[in-house]
Amino acid sequence: MKLTENQLLDAYKHMRDIREFEERLHVENTTGDISGFIHLYSGEEAVAVGVCENLTNKDYITSTHRGHGHCIAKGCDIHAMMAEIFGKDEGLCRGKGGSMHIADLNKGMLGANGIVGGGPPLAIGAALTAKTLKTGGIGLSFTGDGGSNHGLTFEAMNMAVVLQLPVVFIFENNGFGEGTGCDYAVGSKDIAGRAAGFGMPAEKVDGTDFFAVYEAAKKAIERAREGKGPSVIEAITNRFYSHFEGDPGLVRSKEEIEYIREHKDPLKIFRQKVKGQVSEEKLDQIDKESQSLIDDAVKKARAAKNPEVSQLYTDVYVSY
Amino acid sequence: MSKKSYRNAIKEAIEFEMRRDPTVVVIGEDVRGGHGAKNTEENKLEGFGGVLGVTKGLWTEFGSERVIDTPITESAIIGMTAGAAATGLRPIADLMFMDFFGVCYDMLYNQAAKFRYMFGGKAKAPMVVRGMIGAGFSAAAQHSQSPYHIFTSTPGLKVVVPSSPYDAKGLLTQSIRDDDPVVFCEHKLLYDITGEVPDEDYTIPFGVANYTRQGTDVTIIALSLMVHRANEVADKLATEGISVEVVDPRTISPLDEEGILESVASTGRVVIVDESAARCGFAHDVAALIAQKGFYALKAPIELVTPPHTPVPFSNVLEQAWLPSAERIEIAVRKVLEV
Numbered sequence: 001m002k003l004t005e006n007q008l009l010d011a012y013k014h015m016r017d018i019r020e021f022e023e024r025l026h027v028e029n030t031t032g033d034i035s036g037f038i039h040l041y042s043g044e045e046a047v048a049v050g051v052c053e054n055l056t057n058k059d060y061i062t063s064t065h066r067g068h069g070h071c072i073a074k075g076c077d078i079h080a081m082m083a084e085i086f087g088k089d090e091g092l093c094r095g096k097g098g099s100m101h102i103a104d105l106n107k108g109m110l111g112a113n114g115i116v117g118g119g120p121p122l123a124i125g126a127a128l129t130a131k132t133l134k135t136g137g138i139g140l141s142f143t144g145d146g147g148s149n150h151g152l153t154f155e156a157m158n159m160a161v162v163l164q165l166p167v168v169f170i171f172e173n174n175g176f177g178e179g180t181g182c183d184y185a186v187g188s189k190d191i192a193g194r195a196a197g198f199g200m201p202a203e204k205v206d207g208t209d210f211f212a213v214y215e216a217a218k219k220a221i222e223r224a225r226e227g228k229g230p231s232v233i234e235a236i237t238n239r240f241y242s243h244f245e246g247d248p249g250l251v252r253s254k255e256e257i258e259y260i261r262e263h264k265d266p267l268k269i270f271r272q273k274v275k276g277q278v279s280e281e282k283l284d285q286i287d288k289e290s291q292s293l294i295d296d297a298v299k300k301a302r303a304a305k306n307p308e309v310s311q312l313y314t315d316v317y318v319s320y
Numbered sequence: 321m322s323k324k325s326y327r328n329a330i331k332e333a334i335e336f337e338m339r340r341d342p343t344v345v346v347i348g349e350d351v352r353g354g355h356g357a358k359n360t361e362e363n364k365l366e367g368f369g370g371v372l373g374v375t376k377g378l379w380t381e382f383g384s385e386r387v388i389d390t391p392i393t394e395s396a397i398i399g400m401t402a403g404a405a406a407t408g409l410r411p412i413a414d415l416m417f418m419d420f421f422g423v424c425y426d427m428l429y430n431q432a433a434k435f436r437y438m439f440g441g442k443a444k445a446p447m448v449v450r451g452m453i454g455a456g457f458s459a460a461a462q463h464s465q466s467p468y469h470i471f472t473s474t475p476g477l478k479v480v481v482p483s484s485p486y487d488a489k490g491l492l493t494q495s496i497r498d499d500d501p502v503v504f505c506e507h508k509l510l511y512d513i514t515g516e517v518p519d520e521d522y523t524i525p526f527g528v529a530n531y532t533r534q535g536t537d538v539t540i541i542a543l544s545l546m547v548h549r550a551n552e553v554a555d556k557l558a559t560e561g562i563s564v565e566v567v568d569p570r571t572i573s574p575l576d577e578e579g580i581l582e583s584v585a586s587t588g589r590v591v592i593v594d595e596s597a598a599r600c601g602f603a604h605d606v607a608a609l610i611a612q613k614g615f616y617a618l619k620a621p622i623e624l625v626t627p628p629h630t631p632v633p634f635s636n637v638l639e640q641a642w643l644p645s646a647e648r649i650e651i652a653v654r655k656v657l658e659v
Binding site: 092101110111113118120121123130151156159162163315316319 | 343345347385386388390391393395396397398399400401402403404405406407408409411426427430431435436437438439440441442443444446475476478498499500526527574
């Protein structure tokens with residue numbers, strides 16, 4: 001498989017945007033202008049982007065509480081995302097969702113989700129719609145290693161096999177469900193291996209390598225589109241930060257995180273792999289553009305107006 | 321117009337809507353029934369259509385693509401329904417016994433009910449969750465509850481509790497066409513009652529109470545099976561010259577506050593009959609409403625008739641004592657009249 005230069009630049013741009021977005025949130029979170037929980041995705045960019053580069057707006061994804069990367073990879077408006085996290089009226093969800101509930105159905109983004117294991121059942125619903133209405137789309141869930149242990153996830157996987165739904169379950173194994181190690185909490189220590197028990201193919205990939213994720217996802221997504229049923233991908237990855245911004249972060253040593261940042265950074269790995277095919281200048285240019293995009297997004301989000309208090313009562317129902 | 325059972329009225333609403341709108345699908349365990357069984361000639365026969373036969377016949381007309389038998393996994397059923405509703409279908413999920421909501425409540429409570437609000441008005445979940453409520457069948461503690469008060473306490477969910485075949489068809493049609501998630505509670509003791517039901521489709525708006533008896537002395541507010549018991553009491557007391565008004569809100573979310581308060585204003589005496597719960601139930605909610613907004617019309621304290629605060633017992637003798645009876649309703653009515 002050979003990606004064109006434009007495709008490579010696109011993928012890099014998305015990964016870089018996610019990184020800038022997250023690194024900036026890490027800083028902004030300390031200013032007191034952001035309330036609530038922020039769960040950062042830095043270090044996992046190759047998974048979201050490797051998968052979503054294979055998707056269109058007809059395809060629906062569900063996400064997790066660590067959802068910014070999936071939103072950006074699926075094409076959500078970055079300015080509106082930032083405004084949402086600042087709780088502003090111009091936010092993607094008008095300030096009613098915040099970091100954990102960013103959604104944009106027009107882009108096929110069915111929502112980040114505050115409930116671990118909440119996404120897979122919703123993704124099979126999107127897959128059912130695609131199958132029933134023959135839209136050609138698929139459903140796809142991003143779930144963590146924590147969510148892989150959840151009963152809802154098991155039920156959704158079984159249902160997908162029974163109904164032969166066009167859906168792909170991506171498990172982002174970053175090693176931790178909150179602060180509990182995956183080696184401890186996943187009984188079999190093998191998330192992909194469980195899929196066989198449900199009767200569907202599964203693949204374990206290096207989640208720090210965009211190309212490994214891209215290829216595995218492409219295969220699974222094509223399989224779903226061709227009506228051949230669901231599949232599972234377990235992407236082994238790392239999160240640079242702790243569970244949420246401001247938590248004690250005691251689960252890994254400073255040295256370990258330094259090692260990950262040096263040797264397991266999806267962006268560095270990507271740059272290595274495209275040497276000779278894409279010029280350094282073009283990649284550097286993207287870095288600069290991302291930086292100014294995020295600068296601008298933060299500036300505008302901070303200046304944006306708060307929602308009117310009267311909005312408290314709107315949008316509970318479509319009609320009452 | 322012809323006489324139809326509550327069961328057939330419900331089925332008619334579903335089949336009419338499935339014919340009218342290709343995005344309507346039915347999802348649940350055994351909604352066709354017999355799937356994968358050996359005696360169905362390679363799955364070519366219509367199954368039993370749910371444990372009490374409500375959806376029997378739909379599969380023959382609409383096929384497995386739209387009448388979807390699932391494993392008994394309530395979380396996946398309701399989650400899939402919510403995801404499908406957000407992305408373009410109008411699914412009707414069959415939870416079978418509403419008691420099972422405990423298994424899958426997250427998908428209703430944290431997901432479907434909150435999509436619209438949490439996503440800033442940009443999402444909707446046009447779905448219906450059908451399920452049986454009610455005691456009186458000796459189905460014991462896990463198959464006899466009426467947990468509609470719990471759904472009502474969740475903003476974003478609409479809650480419908482029909483008491484007659486006419487209401488069942490009109491309200492279910494409305495539920496399927498509604499763009500919000502609707503929990504549709506069917507009392508299992510009502511499936512075989514019959515009543516006049518138009519042959520064509522029609523809707524009944526949510527939030528409009530039905531006065532099943534008009535009266536001037538006392539207002540009884542009741543839902544579902546309890547409406548029938550209240551009517552019975554109203555008819556009996558009418559022979560003594562006591563004029564009882566029976567108000568059936570039909571939907572609890574939205575609730576016809578005006579309709580209830582209007583009746584209270586005219587009678588000044590209130591009995592609320594409710595099968596849901598002895599504490600924090602529908603009765604308590606309505607009592608609070610009346611105390612807050614209709615207090616000066618009251619001539620006597622509000623009386624509540626509910627089951628005791630216990631799980632539903634199995635033994636027929638115990639269960640009959642558990643369910644609010646016509647006798648207990650009558651006693652309550654006489655009590656408010658004494659003041």
